[in-house]
Amino acid sequence: MSFNIPKSDKKRVIIVGGGFGGLKLANKLKRSNFQVVLVDKNNYHQFPPLVYQVASSGMEPSSISFPFRKIFQKRKDFYFRMAEVRAIFPEMNMIQTSIGKAEYDYLVFAAGTTTNFFGNEHIEDEAMPMKTVSEAMGLRNALLSNIERSITCSTDKERQELLNIVIVGGGATGVEIAGVLSEMKRFVLPHDYPDMPSSLMHIYLIEAGPRLLPGMSTESSEKAEQFLREMGVNILLNKKVVDYKDHKVILEDGSEIATRTFIWVSGVTAIPVGNLSPTLLGRGRRIKVDEFNRVEGMNNVFAIGDQCIQTSDKDYPNGHPQLAQVAIQQGKLLAENLKRIEKSKSLKPFHYRNLGSMATVGRNRAVAEFSKIKMQGWFAWVMWLVVHLRSILGVRNKVVVLLNWIWNYLTYDQSLRMIVYAKKAKEVREREALEAKTHLGNDILHPDNK
Amino acid sequence: MSFNIPKSDKKRVIIVGGGFGGLKLANKLKRSNFQVVLVDKNNYHQFPPLVYQVASSGMEPSSISFPFRKIFQKRKDFYFRMAEVRAIFPEMNMIQTSIGKAEYDYLVFAAGTTTNFFGNEHIEDEAMPMKTVSEAMGLRNALLSNIERSITCSTDKERQELLNIVIVGGGATGVEIAGVLSEMKRFVLPHDYPDMPSSLMHIYLIEAGPRLLPGMSTESSEKAEQFLREMGVNILLNKKVVDYKDHKVILEDGSEIATRTFIWVSGVTAIPVGNLSPTLLGRGRRIKVDEFNRVEGMNNVFAIGDQCIQTSDKDYPNGHPQLAQVAIQQGKLLAENLKRIEKSKSLKPFHYRNLGSMATVGRNRAVAEFSKIKMQGWFAWVMWLVVHLRSILGVRNKVVVLLNWIWNYLTYDQSLRMIVYAKKAKEVREREALEAKTHLGNDILHPDNK
Incomplete structure (x- = not known):
């Protein structure tokens, strides 16, 4: 398997995660001089603030989620790929994912967080x-x-x-x-x-x-x-x-x-990136970034939103709260900064405006x-x-x-109280098992290896 | 586990299956002198004619399904139970289900059909x-x-x-x-x-x-x-x-x-009832019934809709087509006939009116x-x-x-193309495994056995 994205004269930005931050960044890169690749394990954006209304049978999942491909219909030089990112090889400008490897010019982690069970397996x-x-x-x-x-x-x-x-x-x-x-x-x-x-x-x-x-x-x-x-x-x-x-x-x-x-x-903990050095991680496993959301020690790798921690903002010396607004504002600024990098302009530091x-x-x-x-x-x-x-x-x-x-x-009463599970087809179960196995492995060294 | 339905002076009708036929029957027994118990493995009625639009992402499941408890809100002496029926013991007027046994005065099978794979396991x-x-x-x-x-x-x-x-x-x-x-x-x-x-x-x-x-x-x-x-x-x-x-x-x-x-x-085949004698079944495993939808050789057990086959209708000597309209008309007539039985009136035979x-x-x-x-x-x-x-x-x-x-x-375009599976909780998985095991077993002979 491979990402199968055509080569382009434009530089490629891979955005990992289409939550509030990643989506804002992708949107703001519209009509820019970048090829944009959005990678998400789901094929849809979801709206976490209303997830509890889905849980209580007050609302359908489709009311608070939106397929990425539909969002980006008609967008030029944009590619969506449904995959999970396993590892990063910064020296090769390459990531390894559940569907194969991909090269980037700029990489942005915006995958957010997952639930923190604090290591208790029963829970x-x-x-x-x-x-x-x-x-x-x-x-x-x-x-x-x-x-x-x-x-x-x-x-x-x-x-x-x-x-x-x-x-x-x-x-x-x-x-x-x-x-x-x-x-x-x-x-x-x-x-x-x-x-x-x-x-x-x-x-x-x-x-x-x-x-x-x-x-x-x-x-x-x-x-x-x-x-x-x-x-x-x-x-x-x-x-x-x-x-x-x-x-x-x-x-x-x-x-x-x-x-x-x-x-x-x-509580939550940031989505892990397989081989990222623990020294690059801060509180809650969040990736440490500088005032431009750049990952420490890397020039073309960034992290925004809940998945990163930024202590350079003077009002937030312990990092920003993990809120939609922070991610959105960081995504917006990063789009601007990426364009500035291409024009060899100096970068603008991030300051959170609490709305x-x-x-x-x-x-x-x-x-x-x-x-x-x-x-x-x-x-x-x-x-x-x-x-x-x-x-x-x-x-x-x-x-x-x-x-x-x-x-x-x-x-006072919705009629959504149905107990329904989608029946998972064998084809899908088998493919999921296969993709779960594509890990760090050697195949990154053998580009033709599936 | 038990059905946990209060004793009533009224006679109890248990309807197995809340599809077109079962639902019509339950509705028509409103304000009758019966206690009505509806048993279905799902907690909702679904509308099969539009299922294909759900499959094609044109419609949400909730648009074509409706929770039984909501349908029957405010209905007196009505009970819904989410369960699968495993076996019938006509001599005891009792059924065995995935959640325990239940006694009936009248029993109606209206569970419909399931997909027929003609015995091919690969398929x-x-x-x-x-x-x-x-x-x-x-x-x-x-x-x-x-x-x-x-x-x-x-x-x-x-x-x-x-x-x-x-x-x-x-x-x-x-x-x-x-x-x-x-x-x-x-x-x-x-x-x-x-x-x-x-x-x-x-x-x-x-x-x-x-x-x-x-x-x-x-x-x-x-x-x-x-x-x-x-x-x-x-x-x-x-x-x-x-x-x-x-x-x-x-x-x-x-x-x-x-x-x-x-x-x-x-193709389809009727939903099986564990211990029903094969001699009672006709083409497509359908339960053979007389002109009053009564199961052969039983006085107080009926079957309607796709799950039954009735050859007494002179226009349909090989049985009716398995269509919603047949089930609806049979459910309607059976409600009338059940009331007639209670009044010791003669029963009306079924004739399908092709709409x-x-x-x-x-x-x-x-x-x-x-x-x-x-x-x-x-x-x-x-x-x-x-x-x-x-x-x-x-x-x-x-x-x-x-x-x-x-x-x-x-x-020309819905935005329902999300790939979503509900995450099944351990509690639910364990309960399903448990209920799948409640089979014919001995427990029917020991009423106090769980």
Whole structure:
């Protein structure tokens, strides 16, 4: 296999990852003098801020994802390749991927992060993360299947395990999924399961630190906590989850909570690049970059967004928060800097412009902060809707999401609660197994080797 | 595990399967003097006539499926149970299912059919069927993944295998998927894959009999064939597929067609009921029933729709065609007959009223027959749209499907071409394995045994 990309007079930029940062960079390189190659393990861009609404059956995956090939239809000298990057050989300007090797003039890592299980294998094996559309669909299916089985299981113990929901991690995702599940409990369960008292369902939100939304002000944290408590969520602060055994979440203080719906949104770690030296990595496995997002010691290799850490920004000496806005702004600046390199101009250093942050808790309830302005409640919720609707890619998706929200708001009830798994064809299973094997191996030294 | 359904003064009707027939029956028993229990292996009703549009990325699964619990919200003395039926013990008025046993006063089999691979294990293992939403999603993912890989594969041979599509079975489903894929080739591929000549994609439709749409008039068959040939589909009639090996479909005459997208819509066989005596089964494993849809030799056990065969209808001495309309009409009549039994009235025999049949081939192209009226082309296509839109459950789904169709018609292009698999949680995998094991076993004799 090979990348099969035609040679061009233009210099080639390979972008690894089509999240917020990579996509912005690719877009900004439009009509530039570069050949752009976007590599992503999925064939679509996804919109993480709304993944929790997919998990709660409030929205379809297709409303918050968009095929790359459709985004870049009609784009000249642009190539999309569905692959995972395994290794980098900077001395050869080459990467090794699941579908073969590829040469670059400039390489940009923008692959983001994955869920951090802090090395606990039980938790990794059993917990349900919620970073991707695929994981959200898995969580939705498991949640519905657990409720379905709670009706017919043999013992009260098993019933309680099936109906308890434990969410670990009090960041924005944890707060949002706790909120939306408590609304599902209140507005949907009594109608769908008239013979099961919805009071049997308990939702726990566990945070290791002293407050929810640690990235926001204490005011927002307190308001979010208050909203969630009013909505019936059991909030446990300063509690650390250390294990999961026999359908029980085990806390550091020895206490246990029985559950079979164990949601893990407790932290992230950067997507690894196989052979990148550990000395190049900082906190959370993030790739260390200079003020131009250049990887230390390399001239033509960059990293942007959640996958990198930049300590040169004077307001953020410990690195930027891992937020969409940082990635977008870095992608935008890097596009400009790449053009400047070609024109032998000096590069512009990155400074993050904080546009604010927000989290929604439920109907009419959100918290938002824009520099010195803090908002809570209905107005923050409307702001949240507007900001997120604006950011979603594509007119069709915007319309669908808006109609969905209006429908949900008026009816309190979507009809997306189907448990569906796509049946994986043998051809696809075999190919996946094959591509999983294409690792560092020798083939990089033998260009004609498949 | 147990069904966990409260005892009631009313007699209990258990309906196995919530397709067209089972759903109509359950609906018509509303406000009757029965306790109704609907058992289905999925938690949603699906609409098979549009499954091919899910496979071709033209529509989301949620547009053509509807959760049972939502359909029956507010319905009194109604219970849904997600389970598969394993066996029947008529002498005890009891069924054994994947989640335990259940007693009935009346039992109705309405589980429909599954794909028939005619005993060929290679084909069953490798071919992609397209009867369910789950299979359609699997086919969509495989198709997109194959096209994606055709760009980067190593050899021309592999490229051709990845781009050839072979559809086996020239019934309505085969005709419809062939048509919609040829439109995808024409309207979508050139934009999504500008560096791959779409002329490399070949679509084959293979039918063992002498004509397409054998259930319709020769006039409709010829027109459908003409439409498809104009759209560039390679139609092979009188050709029987006997095997699939090394990415090649093998025909009875020894010829071969290389493909890794091997779609099998060649026939169906009724869903089996574990211990039902083979003497009770007719052609295609269908359960033999009398003119009241009563299973032979049983007083309170019925079968309706595709899962049964009824030879008492004088116009259909070899059994009815396996169509939605037959199932719907049988479900409706059975609801009436069950009420008549309770009132000790005589039963009404079933006569199928043929409302016509239709198949769509592509944009503005369909064939339709209503008693003596035969239509082809644009008008038939509009009829097809109206009839199918009317039949889809729920206002929201109707609106979504209509908007989808309008959008598709105007833009020639949906943005649903994401390759997504829901990540299956360990809890769910373990439970599925457990439920797969609950078979005939002894536990039926020990009511307290889990």
